[in-house]
Amino acid sequence: xxxxxxxxxxxxxxxxxxxxxxxxxxxxxxxxxxxxxxxxxxxxxxxxxxxxxxxxxxxxxxxxxxxxxxxxxxxxxxxxxxxxxxxxxxxxxxxxxxxxxxxxxxxxxxxxxxxxxxxxxxxxxxxxxxxxxxxxxxxxxxxxxxxxxxxxxxxxxxxxxxxxxxxxxxxxxxxxxxxxxxxxxxxxxxxxxxxxxxxxxxxxxxxxxxxxxxxxxxxxxxxxxxxxxx
Numbered sequence: 001x002x003x004x005x006x007x008x009x010x011x012x013x014x015x016x017x018x019x020x021x022x023x024x025x026x027x028x029x030x031x032x033x034x035x036x037x038x039x040x041x042x043x044x045x046x047x048x049x050x051x052x053x054x055x056x057x058x059x060x061x062x063x064x065x066x067x068x069x070x071x072x073x074x075x076x077x078x079x080x081x082x083x084x085x086x087x088x089x090x091x092x093x094x095x096x097x098x099x100x101x102x103x104x105x106x107x108x109x110x111x112x113x114x115x116x117x118x119x120x121x122x123x124x125x126x127x128x129x130x131x132x133x134x135x136x137x138x139x140x141x142x143x144x145x146x147x148x149x150x151x152x153x154x155x156x157x158x159x160x161x162x163x164x165x166x167x168x169x170x171x172x173x174x175x176x177x178x179x180x181x182x183x184x185x186x187x188x189x190x191x192x193x194x195x196x197x198x199x200x201x202x203x204x205x206x207x208x209x210x211x212x213x214x215x216x217x218x219x220x221x222x223x224x225x226x227x228x229x230x
Contacts, residue, residue: 003027003034003101004080004160007056007088008070013045015090020054022094023086030098037078038088039070047088067154068168068175075163084157091198092155099193100157109191111162111183113148114155118194132213136177136220143224144184148192152176152216155195162188173212174219181223 005023009016020036027034038051042064051058059073071085082104086092096114103109117133136151154176162183170178184190 002080003032003082004078005036005084006071006074006078007038007086008067009038009043009047009088010041011043011045012088013047013050016047016088017050017054019088019094020056026095026097037074039074041065041070066172068170068172071175072168081160082157083160085154087154093196096195103191104157110188111158111190113150113153113192114195115150115153115192116197117149118192119196136216139220140181144181146184146190151180170219173207174216177216177220178223181220
């Protein structure tokens with residue numbers, strides 16, 4: 001079984017090489033056939049060169065399109081029976097990827113989210129961001145009955161069959177909500193596993209809590225509306 005690891009990148013030269021290297025190491029250690037796909041969202045630093053030097057499959061967008069668009073490109077290029085996504089800023093530990101893959105491989109789930117809030121030591125997040133995540137979790141639970149604690153986590157693994165007919169449309173950070181809502185509405189089994197989380201130590205986050213928060217809220221409603229998610 002081939003596992004495709006899709007990594008969206010935008011100006012992460014300080015961390016992306018380390019994430020690729022560690023992802024390869026854990027896959028090799030566990031004996032998983034794998035491919036690592038980097039989709040560069042028009043970086044202005046050495047992210048592309050570093051990713052190529054790490055022998056990843058690199059696809060470069062001609063202009064900045066957003067995380068959601070980059071992930072969609074990665075999904076279209078991937079060949080694995082299982083897809084995994086991990087952020088390139090160093091906030092996720094590649095060594096924990098087997099935790100997300102295990103429920104899929106054991107037939108316990110179809111879509112697995114790495115939750116920052118299930119860990120024995122829950123991740124600390126900016127107050128506004130944490131409040132937003134809780135509100136999104138509640139809305140998604142009401143609309144889909146999916147019990148999740150971290151609907152906005154970018155650390156995920158899923159069966160590739162889920163993505164075949166989702167018709168994802170998000171261009172930016174709302175991609176996580178759109179994927180989750182559409183997956184849950186189709187009756188696929190959603191499961192969370194605890195992960196550790198480290199706030200980025202290099203660069204700056206491009207997430208705007210207010211602007212992107214409104215986009216996420218809008219995407220949840222749109223993904224639920226009949227005629228858009230079918």
